[in-house]
Amino acid sequence: xxxxxxxxxxxxxxxxxxxxxxxxxxxxxxxxxxxxxxxxxxxxxxxxxxxxxxxxxxxxxxxxxxxxxxxxxxxxxxxxxxxxxxxxxxxxxxxxxxxxxxxxxxxxxxxxxxxxxxxxxxxxxxxxxxxxxxxxxxxxxxxxxxxxxxxxxxxxxxxxxxxxxxxxxxxxxxxxxxxxxxxxxxxxxxxxxxxxxxxxxxxxxxxxxxxxxxxxxxxxxxxxxxxxxxxxxxxxxxxxxxxxxxxxxxxxxxxxxxxxxxxxxxxxxxxxxxxxxxxxxxxxxxxxxxxxxxxxxxxxxxxxxxxxxxxxxxxxxxxxxxxxxxxxxxxxxxxxxxxxxxxxxxxxxxxxxxxxxxxxxxxxxxxxxxxxxxxxxxxxxxxxxxxxxxxxxxxxxxxxxxxxxxxxxxxxxxxxxxxxxxxxxxxxxxxxxxxxxxxxxxxxxxxxxxxxxxxxxxxxxxxxxxxxxxxxxxxxxxxxxxxxxxxxxxxxxxxxxxxxxxxxxxxxxxxxxxxxxxxxxxxxxxxxxxxxxxxxxxxxxxxxxxxxxxxxxxxxxxxxxxxxxxxxxxxxxxxxxxxxxxxxxxxxxxxxxxxxxxxxxxxxxxxxxxxxxxxxxxxxxxxxxxxxxxxxxxxxxxxxxxxxxxxxxxxxxxxxxxxxxxxxxxxxxxxxxxxxxxxxxxxxxxxxxxxxxxxxxxxxxxxxxxxxxxxxxxxxxxxxxx
Amino acid sequence: xxxxxxxxxxxxxxxxxxxxxxxxxxxxxxxxxxxxxxxxxxxxxxxxxxxxxxxxxxxxxxxxxxxxxxxxxxxxxxxxxxxxxxxxxxxxxxxxxxxxxxxxxxxxxxxxxxxxxxxxxxxxxxxxxxxxxxxxxxxxxxxxxxxxxxxxxxxxxxxxxxxxxxxxxxxxxxxxxxxxxxxxxxxxxxxxxxxxxxx
Ligand code: SF4
Ligand code: SF4
Numbered sequence: 001x002x003x004x005x006x007x008x009x010x011x012x013x014x015x016x017x018x019x020x021x022x023x024x025x026x027x028x029x030x031x032x033x034x035x036x037x038x039x040x041x042x043x044x045x046x047x048x049x050x051x052x053x054x055x056x057x058x059x060x061x062x063x064x065x066x067x068x069x070x071x072x073x074x075x076x077x078x079x080x081x082x083x084x085x086x087x088x089x090x091x092x093x094x095x096x097x098x099x100x101x102x103x104x105x106x107x108x109x110x111x112x113x114x115x116x117x118x119x120x121x122x123x124x125x126x127x128x129x130x131x132x133x134x135x136x137x138x139x140x141x142x143x144x145x146x147x148x149x150x151x152x153x154x155x156x157x158x159x160x161x162x163x164x165x166x167x168x169x170x171x172x173x174x175x176x177x178x179x180x181x182x183x184x185x186x187x188x189x190x191x192x193x194x195x196x197x198x199x200x201x202x203x204x205x206x207x208x209x210x211x212x213x214x215x216x217x218x219x220x221x222x223x224x225x226x227x228x229x230x231x232x233x234x235x236x237x238x239x240x241x242x243x244x245x246x247x248x249x250x251x252x253x254x255x256x257x258x259x260x261x262x263x264x265x266x267x268x269x270x271x272x273x274x275x276x277x278x279x280x281x282x283x284x285x286x287x288x289x290x291x292x293x294x295x296x297x298x299x300x301x302x303x304x305x306x307x308x309x310x311x312x313x314x315x316x317x318x319x320x321x322x323x324x325x326x327x328x329x330x331x332x333x334x335x336x337x338x339x340x341x342x343x344x345x346x347x348x349x350x351x352x353x354x355x356x357x358x359x360x361x362x363x364x365x366x367x368x369x370x371x372x373x374x375x376x377x378x379x380x381x382x383x384x385x386x387x388x389x390x391x392x393x394x395x396x397x398x399x400x401x402x403x404x405x406x407x408x409x410x411x412x413x414x415x416x417x418x419x420x421x422x423x424x425x426x427x428x429x430x431x432x433x434x435x436x437x438x439x440x441x442x443x444x445x446x447x448x449x450x451x452x453x454x455x456x457x458x459x460x461x462x463x464x465x466x467x468x469x470x471x472x473x474x475x476x477x478x479x480x481x482x483x484x485x486x487x488x489x490x491x492x493x494x495x496x497x498x499x500x501x502x503x504x505x506x507x508x509x510x511x512x513x514x515x516x517x518x519x520x521x522x523x524x525x526x527x528x529x530x531x532x533x534x535x536x537x538x539x540x541x542x543x544x545x546x547x548x549x550x551x552x553x554x555x556x557x558x559x560x561x562x563x564x565x566x567x568x569x570x571x572x573x574x575x576x577x578x579x580x581x582x583x584x585x586x587x588x589x590x591x592x593x594x595x596x597x598x599x600x601x602x603x604x605x606x607x608x609x610x611x612x613x614x615x616x617x618x619x620x621x622x623x624x625x626x627x628x629x630x631x632x633x634x635x636x637x638x639x640x641x642x643x644x645x646x647x648x649x650x651x652x653x654x655x656x657x658x659x660x661x662x663x664x665x666x667x668x669x670x671x672x673x674x675x676x677x678x679x680x681x682x683x684x685x686x687x688x689x690x691x692x693x694x695x696x697x698x699x700x701x702x703x704x705x706x707x708x709x710x711x712x713x714x715x716x717x718x719x720x721x722x
Numbered sequence: 723x724x725x726x727x728x729x730x731x732x733x734x735x736x737x738x739x740x741x742x743x744x745x746x747x748x749x750x751x752x753x754x755x756x757x758x759x760x761x762x763x764x765x766x767x768x769x770x771x772x773x774x775x776x777x778x779x780x781x782x783x784x785x786x787x788x789x790x791x792x793x794x795x796x797x798x799x800x801x802x803x804x805x806x807x808x809x810x811x812x813x814x815x816x817x818x819x820x821x822x823x824x825x826x827x828x829x830x831x832x833x834x835x836x837x838x839x840x841x842x843x844x845x846x847x848x849x850x851x852x853x854x855x856x857x858x859x860x861x862x863x864x865x866x867x868x869x870x871x872x873x874x875x876x877x878x879x880x881x882x883x884x885x886x887x888x889x890x891x892x893x894x895x896x897x898x899x900x901x902x903x904x905x906x907x908x909x910x911x912x913x914x915x916x917x918x919x920x921x
Contacts, residue, residue, distance in 0.1 A: 026900065040746070040834060076883045134906055135897035153897050161898050181895060181903045188907065193819060209882055219852060219893040219908030225885075226848045244881055248874035252834075262750055263835035263870070265894055266908070268887040269877070275724060275845045277815035284812040286845070 006335055006361055010665055013331040019155045020330075026154065027329035033260035034320070034374070040262070041252070051249045052314050052378045058241055059313035062304045065207040065240040066295060072210030076272030078291035085298045086116025093118075093232065094125060096292050100230050102127070102196040106188075108214065108221035109133040110201025111149060111317060112236045112296050114339045115352060118199075130191045132220035134184050141168040147333030147341060149319040150258045155332050188220070198224035202235040203316070204250055205293075208243050211271035212293075215254065219266050229276055233293040237300040238313045250316050253376035258318035299352040308387050309351060314377030315344055321371035321381055326651045327364050330668050336361050343371055343381040350388045359392055363662070367524075368651040369622035386524070393526030406522045406530045413516040413537065420455060420489050460488045460495035464511045467499050475508035480547035482538075484557035485517050486690035494690065497717035498553045498589060504720050505596040507549075514541035518560040528568060532575075535565045539578050542585075550582070553589035553713055555620035555689050562586040563623075588620070590688045590712050594629035603632055608639035612715070613682035615673065615696060616649040617689035630688050630712055638719045645680035647672070654695035670699045677707060684708045686715055723789055723811075724844040727880035730829040734865055738876060743833035743866040750836030754891030755904060757913040760863065764793040767915045768800050771825075771858065774913065775804050780822035782806040784814045784850040787827040787860070794827070794860065811846040818849035823856045824909070828889070830865035831916075832873045836890055838914065839873060843884035851889070857909040859889075863916035 013019055038044050058065055070080040083089035096102070105127055107113070119140065122129045131137045135153035139146055141164045146152030153161070162175035165183060173183060200221055202212035212233055214221040225231050241247065247269075255261045273288040303309045322328040322342035333341030340348040343365040350358030367382040375381065398406065409416050460483050479502055487495040499509050519534035538561070542550055552558040565579040597603050614634055621627045627649070635642040653669030673696060677685050685700070685707060687693050697709040751758055761767050774780070788795035788809050798807050808814045808821065818824070826847055828838035838861055842848045851857050867873055877886070893908030904910045 022899070040750075132907065133897070134895050138897070151897065151900065154900065156898075158899050177898050177901050178903055180898060181906050185906055189819070192907075211881065211883075213887075217894045217896075218906040220906075222848065222852050223907055226845070226852065244878040245871075245874045247877075248870045251874075252870050259896075261754070261890075263754070263832075263837045263888065263890040265754070265890050265892065266887065267837070267890075268885070269881065270885050271881065271883040274843060274885045277811060277845045279816075284815060286811070 006364075007662070009335045010331050010662060013335060014664055014668060016155070016332075018157045018160070019332050022154055022157070023329045023332055027323060030260070030323045034257060037256040037260045037262055047249070047252050048376055048378050051253055051316070051376050054241065054246050054249045055314040055377055056310075059238075059304050059310045061242075062237055062240065062301065062313075065242060066237060068207035069205050069210055069240055070293075070295070072208065073272060073291075073293055076210055077288065078210070078272050078293055081292070081294045083294050083296050083298075086118070086296075089116060089234070089294055089296055090118065090121050092294055093122075096230070096232060097127065097197065100196065100290065102230060104191070104195045105129045105197045105199060106132050106191050106195040106224050106228065107199045108201070108216065108224040109136055110199070110234055111339060112201055112234050112298075113199065114146070116296070116298065118234075130188070132188050132191070132218075132224060133216070134181070134218060137184065137188070138164045141165075145334060145339070148322055149317050149340065151319075155334065192223050192227050195228040197230040197232060198228040199232045199234060200224050202233055202239050203254070204247055205233075205235050205240050206242075206244055206247065207240055209271055211244070211269050213247055213251075214268040214270070215251075215264050215266070216268075217259070217261075217265045222266055222268050225268065225270055226276075229278060230290045231270075231292070233291070234296060235293060236296050236298075237304065238315065254316050254318050257320040257374060257376050303351045309347075309384060311379050311384060312344070312347055312351065314379050316376055318376055320374045320376070321379075324370045324374055326368060326370065326653070326669050327366060327665065330665060331364075336364065343385060344379065347381065347384050347388065355388065355392045355395065358388055362389055366618075366651060366653075368618035370618070370649075370651070373622065386526075389524075389526040390528055391526075393528075398525065398527055402525055402527070406525065406527050410517055410522065411530055411533045411537075413514070416516070417459075417461075420485075421459070455489050456492045458492065460492035461511065461513060463492060463496060467496060468509060468511075470500075470503055471508045472503060472506055476506035477508070477548045478510065478546070479507045479549045479551050480510050480512055480542055480545035482515055482518070482542065482550055482552045482557055482561065483511070484552060484554040484690065486694065487553060491690050491693065491711070494553070494693075494711040494713055497711065497713035498551070500717045500720055501593055501713055502551065505593065505600070510545050510547060512541040512545045514544075516541075518557040520556050520560045520564075523560070523564060523568075532568050535568055535579070536575065539565065539575070539582055542582060543578065547585065549587050549592070550585045551587050551589050551592060553688070553711065554691070555588060555617050555624055555626070556691065558586055558588040559619050559623045588624055588626055588688075590633060591624075591626045591629040593716065594633050597633065597636070603636045605635045606638055607641045608637070610640050610684060611643050611680070611682040612637070612640040612684045612686055613643050613645040613677065613680045614648060614686045615645075615652060615677075615692055617687065617692050618649075618651050620688055621649050626688075630686070633712055633716065634686055637715050640684070640715070643680050643682055645682065646676045648676075650676075652692050652695045654691045666695075667699075670695060674699050674703055678704060682707070684710055684715075686710050686712050688712050723786060723847065724884070726841045726843045726882075726884040726886045729880060730841065730876070733876045733879045734830055734867070738867045738872050739830065739865050740868070741864060741866075743831075743868050744863065746833035747831045747836055747866045750834065751831070751891070751914065752836070754836045755894070755912070756836060756891050757911060759913065759915050760918070761915055762918050764797055764860075764917060767860070767917070768797055770915075771797070771801060772804055774823070774856070774858070775801070778822060778856065780805055780856075782808065782817065782821040783823045783825060784808045784818050784821045784846070784854065785825040786814070786844070786847045786850050787825075791827075798825070811844065814846040814850060818846075818853045821854050823858060824850035824852075824854040825858045825860070826851045828859050828861040828914070830867055830873070830876075831861060832868075832870060832888065833866055834869045835888075837870075837873075837888040838890075839877075839886065839888055841884075841886050843886070848885065852908045855905060855909055856911045856913065857892070858913045858915065860915045860917060863918050
């Protein structure tokens with residue numbers, strides 16, 4: 001893959017009206033349609049677990065399954081090849097073509113053949129190849145690539161489609177959809193009838209009997225595998241499953257998730273050579289078809305033996321992770337790799353192509369985790385992406401400015417904080433250049449759609465002496481507050497609110513001054529060595545506080561302290577133990593306070609004058625699983641009337657350095673959020689995450705200054721008597 | 723006719739089928755655009771098919787399964803009065819691309835999805851069901867299983883080689899602007915006769 005300018009491509013996509021409205025409409029309708037398809041199953045979770053377990057068994061036994069699949073097919077009279085990569089597969093296929101005197105080929109959809117650009121090759125060899133899936137056919141005519149694994153042509157409108165029809169058929173085809181479909185039927189039928197070979201992929205291959213399963217709505221795969229006298233199956237190792245009955249584990253989820261259908265029109269199961277009746281030497285004869293299967297490796301076996309990345313075998317290519325992805329649904333699939341799009345596409349590209357290709361668009365996952373809530377195979381897409389990022393950094397190192405900031409500045413707390421303080425006075429020097437982009441406070445250049453906050457005159461850490469004078473005389477517990485950079489340097493007043501609320505529930509609050517950035521931006525960039533240094537400093541600082549609990553009012557900090565530190569030290573037993581002890585004391589602020597209020601019976605639903613709504617931070621909702629608690633607190637906040645807004649759990653577009661690197665895209669996500677906030681009619685939007693507060697606050701400032709944004713700590717503190 | 727199994731019924735009767743699954747099957751099949759006709763007997767299907775022939779001005783039909791069912795065979799004989807009916811596999815192979823209607827059989831239905839399981843080992847069964855614009859299918863109304871899990875539990879027993887699978891409504895596409903359009907490569911109409919007390 002040549003070096004691409006992803007930013008330019010994104011800009012183009014953001015200005016492609018057809019694409020934008022198609023995707024927007026689709027991503028709005030998808031969740032409801034999916035839920036409807038699942039309405040008659042008892043537990044989606046149970047089905048997802050079944051699928052995940054079956055597929056993880058398969059990957060653990062991949063060689064045995066491949067041998068069994070091959071033996072089963074050979075026993076039934078098919079020929080089986082193994083191809084280590086695209087080149088080998090092409091040679092094997094050409095050999096089959098020569099042996100059988102093949103000239104005309106029909107194909108039903110196969111991602112694996114697109115991955116190795118098979119069609120281009122076959123055409124170069126002088127063969128006549130036709131895609132038969134309508135969407136794929138239109139794209140092949142247009143010389144475009146699929147933008148979605150299930151709906152390849154979702155970025156086109158009917159006029160564009162009609163043009164491709166007209167160009168290909170050299171007739172004037174009107175942009176009438178049924179007419180176009182009928183035309184495709186007519187044209188493709190001729191191709192089917194004259195084809196010498198049918199090439200299909202496989203949605204699954206069953207080891208115990210050698211059968212493959214093909215899933216289509218159009219029925220093209222059935223004709224591709226019926227009419228031509230030769231059938232070639234091109235199947236990736238990841239498609240192998242042990243038993244016939246395992247197929248149902250895929251089929252109960254794949255159509256529901258992929259196309260919101262309870263079942264596709266045609267689920268076809270083919271096992272070995274089947275009869276064909278055709279004319280031979282002027283006579284009708286019945287004989288067996290010739291069947292070949294080629295098992296494609298191309299990086300798959302290596303992935304199967306990779307303790308982390310083997311999870312990709314749980315993918316059934318339903319594409320639902322794209323359907324819910326805020327980035328895909330804004331820019332479409334074509335800005336990712338060429339074949340596989342979305343977060344899973346980034347991963348597959350990294351495994352099947354190279355880490356360099358991966359790195360070109362790996363930033364387009366903002367880690368919002370929405371995909372993990374729907375993926376049938378329960379793949380932790382953002383975690384696998386992070387793993388690949390880490391590996392690339394280990395391989396190639398960081399870029400120079402990142403290296404300087406992470407390794408020289410951030411690990412030196414005094415220097416780092418001095419720079420931040422200087423920033424509050426100067427503001428200017430820090431705002432420019434790459435330096436700022438990599439800081440944990442993402443207050444780089446102003447963009448059109450939002451204002452970015454400034455550094456406070458007096459950071460939180462300098463305000464603690466006064467605050468702690470109000471600690472209760474006979475405290476019920478001792479808590480250490482971990483502010484994180486944002487509450488320390490950008491929103492210190494919110495830090496004050498946090499302390500007041502905690503004191504009010506009877507806590508003595510302390511602030512270990514040696515605490516530093518939790519390390520999340522460094523971890524996100526893949527610099528785990530520096531992250532470990534920061535983690536050790538923080539663990540030491542927090543241990544010394546000797547507190548009962550450690551409270552973070554930033555979900556990202558909470559997650560990092562509670563979960564990620566342990567992962568950082570898996571190979572270091574002494575520090576792992578300390579990270580584990582620390583982890584047990586970490587509490588996210590709103591859930592901690594909600595529990596205390598509940599105990600003190602302070603949670604009574606009220607309907608005050610001012611309407612307030614709530615935005616879920618991605619990390620809070622999907623990593624920490626906290627979403628009920630903040631709502632309960634708001635419902636009982638005096639003076640407010642809680643209303644729920646649409647898309648409350650959709651990412652606001654901040655997402656770490658992404659918000660800066662892809663400013664245009666980030667603002668698109670933000671605008672969607674602002675629209676929903678306005679629609680809710682709320683005068684105040686509450687958040688529990690300072691990064692969301694920065695992003696949404698910046699957007700409101702520019703677009704709807706009448707709406708206020710508050711951290712829940714601020715809302716709660718308002719109602720406390722000083 | 724060549725088949726994946728001659729023992730579908732034996733396995734279906736091992737506790738998989740029940741009349742109580744009919745309602746779910748009906749709802750899901752209709753949601754998938756299956757034209758469902760419940761009939762008391764085979765003979766009752768004749769006038770309905772004659773009506774279809776007249777409607778679409780059909781002149782020829784490909785029909786499979788008559789070799790295994792006397793009653794089906796009778797229907798085909800009956801229809802010959804109105805239209806050309808191909809039942810020989812070579813005739814079917816030759817004429818399937820141009821016939822107006824294909825008639826075939828299904829082994830059982832799946833309540834959860836409205837799908838029918840088809841045994842299509844024979845070439846003539848495949849072209850009959852896929853090439854003509856209309857596919858008429860006969861199924862025993864009592865042969866409905868609950869879920870896809872059950873359906874594959876049956877296949878686990880009977881599917882050793884050949885060509886089988888599930889059909890859920892007619893051929894469809896949403897590839898242009900996500901507008902649902904029926905009948906792209908396969909039939910645009912799937913008419914299912916569910917026959918009461920079929921043997
Ligand atoms: S975590 Fe969010 S941004 Fe990343 S792939 Fe999943 S849905 Fe898309
Ligand atoms: S990663 Fe999951 S959601 Fe995405 S295509 Fe694969 S199975 Fe579907």
